[in-house]
Amino acid sequence: MSGWSFIARDRPHPCRSFPPTPSSALTDFKPLPPGSTIGILGGGQLGRMLALAAAKLGLKSHIYCPDPQSPAFDVTPLKTVAAYDDHEALRAFAAQVDVVTYEFENVPAASAEVLAGLKPLRPGANALAISQDRLAEKSFLASKNIPVAPYRAVHSIDELRAAIAELGLPAVLKTTRLGYDGKGQRVLREPGDAETAFAELAPHPLVLEAFVPFEKEISVVVARGLDGTVRAFDAAENVHRHHILHTSTVPADVPAGVEKHAAMLAKVIVVALDYVGVLGVEFFVIPGDRPTLMVNEIAPRVHNSGHWTEAVCLTDQFEQHIRAVAGWPLGDPRRMADVVMQNLIGDEVEIVPGGLDGDTQPHLYGKAEARPGRKMGHINRIVRG
Known part of the structure; x- marks a missing residue:
């Protein structure tokens, strides 16, 4: 395209x-009745606003977040304070909700798999896995003929230099995970920027994107x-x-x-x-x-x-x-x-x-x-x- x-x-x-x-997730599933509980992973402002929206529809919300000061806790009495990789706490959480969703995409893949095996997880674990890794996301989009900036995977400084030679400068070097609001990225304007940017950004691999x-x-x-x-x-x-x-x-x-x-x-x-x-x-x-x-x-x-x-x-x-x-x-x-x-x-x-x-x-x-x-x-x- x-x-x-x-x-x-x-x-x-x-x-x-x-x-x-129709979604392949639709297997004789009936709409949740009022009074059902939506499990929400994440206690930030998005989780807070989701809980408020659920309450307007007569649905309860149970917030799961490791931060005891999470703003979403203010709007619902149902909460779990535990790490996202605490599988025992995740199982106890799942037992108290009817469906699970999330307010951020960096939920550990193993945690998503645990929850998906216990209760409906919406959106599904596949969408989560693709969107939390920039290389997987770009590969997915390109496979559907959806235009993205030219990019290269970067595992080493030699691969970065080769990618610069192919894509040209300026370019943007990014972490593949945990980047948001400008975090986890550096703009490369000169060939000499490569080594410092590669050393500063972690973990590897990284992804180099052509400047658009x-x-x-x-x-x-x-x-x-x-x-x-x-x-x-x-x-x-x-x-x-x-x-x-x-x-x-x-x-x-x-x-x-x-x-x-x-x-x-x-x-x-x-x-x-x-x-x-x-x-x-x-x-x-x-x-x-x-x-x-x-x-x-x-x-x-x-x-x-x-x-x-x-x-x-x-x-x-x-x-x-x-x-x-x-x-x-x-x-x-x-x-x-x-x-x-x-x-x-x-x-x-x-x-x-x-x-x-x-x-x-x-x-x-x-x-x-x-x-x-x-x-x-x-x-x-x-x-x-």
Whole structure:
């Protein structure tokens, strides 16, 4: 699909809905009744907002997290404080829930396998394994003819030098695991940067990505239900500061054909993964007379760039995810107004509550300490007229 071209005509209907392709996970499973318990791995702000969405639907949440100060613990009495690799604690946790999901993708693979053998795990362990390893993710996307930046696996400094010779400079050297918000990566601008960057980044292998001269980044949050129904929210245009998402603006300033194609690529990904739940897909928009798209990364969970849905969609991304993992029909993702989501990083949280007007919806995460680079909350501001 690389090189796909677009001609913008009429703007497509904002509700992206696709015919269902039933999940292989559907084996006479009935929707969970109200009062059932959703097990959530991870106690950060995403887990907190998932638990709040579940409560609105009459579902309970049990949060599993090793940090006793996790903000998600504030919104549900059901919690387990234990390490993610504590298999005994995981089994006890599974015995108390009806389905398991997660708020972050770095759950150990062995832990995911333990849970999947005891209770439905949604999204499944395969999606988790692919998305938590950059090499596996890029290989998967390329196998589905989804465009990604040229890349090479790097196991040694000699392989890095060879990769630079093939891909050229500038380029970005990244860890294959545990990278987020700019962590675990170095930009290489000169051949002399290679040795220092290779020594600083661990563990190996690493991955070298060719530099992509993109115009902007957009993202699509897409959901797939247990019955195979796929629905996507409108694309958001993202701006980062210091490698951390600053704002997501909807609608994105891209041709309608670009947005429609981004939604279709997201649909291809969730179907290929046999996915159940909400997935975030980040795209680079490559400029030109006929813009093209390239996938930057996928995230098998609710996504920071989808927080805007809380303010202007009948069904936001958190409720959509809970609906999917509980086996309920997906909700309507249509957008009812233009909106800008802004992350509140560190001391920026201090603008709440005094600096807000009637068109602004605040969400604070209940974190005790505001530190530089720490996401403390976000605001959704409705854009009128």
